[in-house]
Amino acid sequence: MFIGHYAPAFIAATHRKAPPLAVLVIAVQVLDYAFFSFALLGIEHYRMVRDFTASNWLDLYDMPYSHSLLGAAVLGALFGGVVLAFTHSRAAALITLACVLSHWLADFIVHAPDLTLAGSPPRLGLSLWNHPLLEHALEVVLAFATLVFYARRTRAAGPRAGLVLSLFAGVLALFQVIDWFSPRTTEVSPAxxxxxxxxxxxxxxxxxxxxxxxxxxxxxxxFS
Ligand SMILES: [Zn+2]
Structure with a gap:
C-alpha cells in the first residue's frame, strides 16, 4: 500500500476540528517514515526476495518498532501529543492518532505476514499484495475517491486551487506508477x-x- 494510505487523511481533513491536511498526510505515513529511517540507521531491516509477493519483492522481516501495533500506538500517541500541544484540541489529536493507526490497518490488509502486535510473533498480514489487480484497484479507488471527496468538501480559495489539486493528483498517480513498474532488484541499497x-x-x-x-x-x- 502506498497512495491508498492517504485516503484517511483526505477524509479526515474535511472535519471541522481536524488539523491541516499536511499534518494528516504526514500522520498516515508516520509508520513508513519511521521504518525507512530505521532501515537507513540499521535499526530495522528488510531484504528483497525474488517473487516474495506478486506485487513486489519486499521481505519486511524485521520492523518490530515501526510496524507493531504497539509501536504504531506509541508513534500515534507521540504525534497526537505534538498536535495537541500546538492546537490545544483533543479532537485534532485523536483524529491524528486515528490517521497514524490507519496505516497499520491498511498494511495488515496488503502485506505478507510481517506485522506484529508487539514486536514478536504471531506475524500478521492478509497478503492482498499476492492479488495485484485487486490490490492496485483498491489502492487507486481509495486514493482518488477520497481525494474527490476532499475536493468536494472544500472550497477553492484562490485561482490556483484547481491547478494545485490537479498537480497533487498527478504526482500521486506518478509516484504510484513508478512504485508499481520500476525495475525490480534483489539488492538492498540506501537509495x-x-x-x-x-x-x-x-x-x-x-x-x-x-x-x-x-x-x-x-x-x-x-472561513479561517
Ligand atoms: Zn507501512
Missing part, C-alpha cells in the same frame, strides 16, 4: 529508503500547498 522518504516529503509539501488554496465547506472554521 530505496531515501527515495521513499523523498516521495513522502514531496507529497507533504504538495499537501501544504493544496491546503493553502482551499477552505473547508462547512463547520466552525469555515
Amino acid at each position: 530505496q529508503p531515501l527515495l521513499a522518504l523523498f516521495a513522502f516529503t514531496v507529497l507533504t509539501l504538495l499537501a501544504l500547498l493544496m491546503q493553502s488554496t482551499r477552505s473547508k465547506v462547512s463547520g466552525a472554521n469555515r
Whole structure:
C-alpha cells in the first residue's frame, strides 16, 4: 500500500476540528517514515526476495518498532501529543492518532505476514499484495475517491486551487506508477529508503500547498 494510505487523511481533513491536511498526510505515513529511517540507521531491516509477493519483492522481516501495533500506538500517541500541544484540541489529536493507526490497518490488509502486535510473533498480514489487480484497484479507488471527496468538501480559495489539486493528483498517480513498474532488484541499497522518504516529503509539501488554496465547506472554521 502506498497512495491508498492517504485516503484517511483526505477524509479526515474535511472535519471541522481536524488539523491541516499536511499534518494528516504526514500522520498516515508516520509508520513508513519511521521504518525507512530505521532501515537507513540499521535499526530495522528488510531484504528483497525474488517473487516474495506478486506485487513486489519486499521481505519486511524485521520492523518490530515501526510496524507493531504497539509501536504504531506509541508513534500515534507521540504525534497526537505534538498536535495537541500546538492546537490545544483533543479532537485534532485523536483524529491524528486515528490517521497514524490507519496505516497499520491498511498494511495488515496488503502485506505478507510481517506485522506484529508487539514486536514478536504471531506475524500478521492478509497478503492482498499476492492479488495485484485487486490490490492496485483498491489502492487507486481509495486514493482518488477520497481525494474527490476532499475536493468536494472544500472550497477553492484562490485561482490556483484547481491547478494545485490537479498537480497533487498527478504526482500521486506518478509516484504510484513508478512504485508499481520500476525495475525490480534483489539488492538492498540506501537509495530505496531515501527515495521513499523523498516521495513522502514531496507529497507533504504538495499537501501544504493544496491546503493553502482551499477552505473547508462547512463547520466552525469555515472561513479561517
Ligand atoms: Zn507501512
